[in-house]
Amino acid sequence: MLKKLKIGNVELQNNIILAPMAGLTDLPFRLVCEKYKPGLVVTEMVSSKALYYNDEKTKQLLKMDGEKRPVSAQIFGSDIESMAYGASYVSKIADIVDINMGCPAPKVVKNGDGSKLLLDLDKVYEIVKTVVKNSTVPVTVKIRKGWDNDHIVAVEAAKVIESAGASAITIHGRTRSEYYTGVADWNIIKEVKESVNIPVIGNGDIKSPEDAKKIFEQTNCDGIMIGRATLGRPWILEQIRTYLENGTIRKITNKEILETILNHIDLEVKEKGEYTGIREIRKHICYYLKGLPGASSVRDKINHLESKEEVQKELVDYFSLLN
Numbered sequence: 001m002l003k004k005l006k007i008g009n010v011e012l013q014n015n016i017i018l019a020p021m022a023g024l025t026d027l028p029f030r031l032v033c034e035k036y037k038p039g040l041v042v043t044e045m046v047s048s049k050a051l052y053y054n055d056e057k058t059k060q061l062l063k064m065d066g067e068k069r070p071v072s073a074q075i076f077g078s079d080i081e082s083m084a085y086g087a088s089y090v091s092k093i094a095d096i097v098d099i100n101m102g103c104p105a106p107k108v109v110k111n112g113d114g115s116k117l118l119l120d121l122d123k124v125y126e127i128v129k130t131v132v133k134n135s136t137v138p139v140t141v142k143i144r145k146g147w148d149n150d151h152i153v154a155v156e157a158a159k160v161i162e163s164a165g166a167s168a169i170t171i172h173g174r175t176r177s178e179y180y181t182g183v184a185d186w187n188i189i190k191e192v193k194e195s196v197n198i199p200v201i202g203n204g205d206i207k208s209p210e211d212a213k214k215i216f217e218q219t220n221c222d223g224i225m226i227g228r229a230t231l232g233r234p235w236i237l238e239q240i241r242t243y244l245e246n247g248t249i250r251k252i253t254n255k256e257i258l259e260t261i262l263n264h265i266d267l268e269v270k271e272k273g274e275y276t277g278i279r280e281i282r283k284h285i286c287y288y289l290k291g292l293p294g295a296s297s298v299r300d301k302i303n304h305l306e307s308k309e310e311v312q313k314e315l316v317d318y319f320s321l322l323n
Helices: 027-034 048-052 056-060 080-090 114-119 121-134 154-163 186-195 209-219 236-246 254-289 295-302 308-322
Strands: 005-007 010-012 016-018 040-042 071-076 096-101 139-146 168-175 200-203 223-226
Touching: 016 236, 027 040, 027 254, 048 056, 048 071, 048 080, 071 080, 080 096, 080 121, 096 114, 096 121, 114 121, 114 139, 121 139, 121 154, 139 154, 154 168, 154 186, 168 186, 186 200, 186 209, 200 209, 209 223, 209 236, 223 236, 254 295, 254 308, 295 308
Parallel strands: 016 040, 016 223, 040 071, 071 096, 096 139, 139 168, 168 200, 200 223
Antiparallel strands: 005 010
């Protein structure tokens, strides 16, 4: 289960990967997760078209200062010329280029990008081939089970992706029409695994170390990608790793939760300045405090605070009452 994983010529120290999540897996969050030793982290998805048009804001999403390698950068798009440019640009800074063919967001699919590509497998082939040709590093692709229940194409898409030269595939066990509702279908991950020879990474509903063990047993996948379960719980990456290694799960103390949040705030403010950093960290603080006693009033307060000092003081005071 837990093992080193080779993606093209890049060797990961373990096969637990932090998923790309738009607006969430920025550099500060990835640095927080680094402490818990995932085998790979992936940037927020970036638009290849925006890179093509030299958009500064988009380039900022690819900052990797001080990050432990390897790092994968995810691009999305359906325009061949801009995907070629994006591949070339990103492969100069990242260790792996990942193509998003799974995003269900309306603003992405309305342009024919993300999971919409699963309705046109010829286009999938063309894009993957183009990105592989223009990248100097291994290329991976993230897909879903299909567009909807009438278009379950994961196995077919995986074969196309492999034949176009990709080095690994990640599959989320839901269709686009399901978004994140219902239960992820792990059987489709098993089917994809059995249909291709490149590594297959399973994704969807891995919420605990026990889930991680189950998905490996059920699908025989080569690695797992954890997304929403890391929000407010970056340590789940370590808990999964140790559980797969020796069956143990370290209990996380309130002290560690507080230290993690304070460090995350520091990193966010350092990266984006106090005004933006404090606004960006609020959603993360909501996740960190979820399930703790009296958290809702603290969250409400923090959502109205403007300075780093005020936010940190509010948290320190709150946690001192918990211990």
